[in-house]
Amino acid sequence: MHAIVPDTFQGAVIVSIIDFFLSFLIISGIGVVLALFPLLNRVAAFLNGHTPGHGTHGRLKDAANAKSAHEDPLLPVAVISAAVTAMLDGAPNRVVSIMPVQGTAWVNEARMRQYGSHRLRR
């Protein structure tokens, strides 16, 4: 093991300054790369626009839009039916229609329930 910097307080200051600012620089670089990610979707859309359906381009489209086995279109119906049954305490019911709500109230409520589990001291 061969240290590049001397084992002194001055060495510690140098290490800290280099590390702190280099971290900023590198993290910023990662941020720049991530900012380019939406271009991936454009490239995929462009390629799919030329050869829809099959081949490599089709697979790109599939990758961009693929739904896993868990994303069964009937799954939301089952989940909503279960939720309604639970809310009505088992009383008979029938889900007549399902439509997306405007706004994000339900999403936010779910996130709050899922993550807001800590009771903090004031």
Place this chain on the structure above:
Amino acid sequence: MLEQTLNFLQALLDQTGAVNFSLGNLLMIMIGCVMIYLAIAKHYEPLLLIGIGFSCIVANVPGPADVPGGPAMSALLYAVRDGGLFHYAYMGVEKLIIPPLIFLGVGAMTDFGPMIANPKLVILGAGAHLGIFVALLLAKLMGFTLSEAGAIGIIGGADGPMAIFVAVKLAPHLLGAISVAAYSYMALMPMIQPPVMRLLTTKAERQIGMGEIRKVTKLERIVFPLVIAVVVNLFFPPVAPLITMLMLGNLIKEVGVTQRLAKTAAGGLMNVIIIILTVAIGSTMAADKFLTVQTLEIVGLGLVAFLFGTGSGVLTAKIMNLFLKTKINPLIGSAGIASVPIAARVSHVVAHEENPKNLLIYHAMGPNLAGVFGTAISGGILLALLGAG
């Protein structure tokens, strides 16, 4: 007859640990009990604190001396020493087998969408790491070597596996104290962070709302771990084992065709590792080893690192607000110290207390995930500069 009976009783007593019980043991048992209380009553990271707290208690119940006239050994220490039940568990920590596996599990249970969706917030992942360097400099001033100071400083990254990884490379003799400090403070972040966050922000700032962020496509989610794995292996070989496993875990989660593997990595495997890790850490908390000036200094420096990291994250967010048209809530800055998802949850809860309509969890996850990379980058540079790369 009476003398013989007393001798028998004395011999019996000598075979128990009662005669070796010290005030230090009592103090550490109380600390273990507080950890378990916080886990049960306050829900502070029960997955970590229950195992660490229980092991801490048992490690401080002295048994008889291992050899006549030798030091007392707790039952747990018997289990941890060569050939014991947890000996190999502790070897997993010492030989750096467990940290990469933890990262595999974390990757398999983490949605990097918030980080990909809002790239400008990744800056907070670097901004919240000032604590690392404050602790490093203080440790150097207190007489630690530069390698030891670097290993202590990385506690401020609030990333347990990374703290273990760096400690093993730079100062393996401090592994026990550093891992205890890192994991204990991570679990106690809901107590440590909020006062600093409130101190550095105004009520108006804490109430800033943040809008919806864009949806991240599956293609982006698949490309992300591939790109990061290549970049990290190319530029940061010292920490590549951890980040590579993190990205592998994330890839098997995102591709959608390896659910069995993702479920195992994020579930069963992760749970086994948590049990092993918490017992291994707690078993290092025996009073005679833990209650030393050096350990207490490390624990103190760890707290300083967490406080400064939280503060610098919030201040970085405030500085960003000077340049941004759409202001961000500075509370998400504190999430930039890694500790996924604890720090993000703290940001969310503090903001939610100020404004019940404010739900920052998704926004805070961006800097929180960036903090993992921030710690890895800081750790990697430290290892390279201090000759352990």
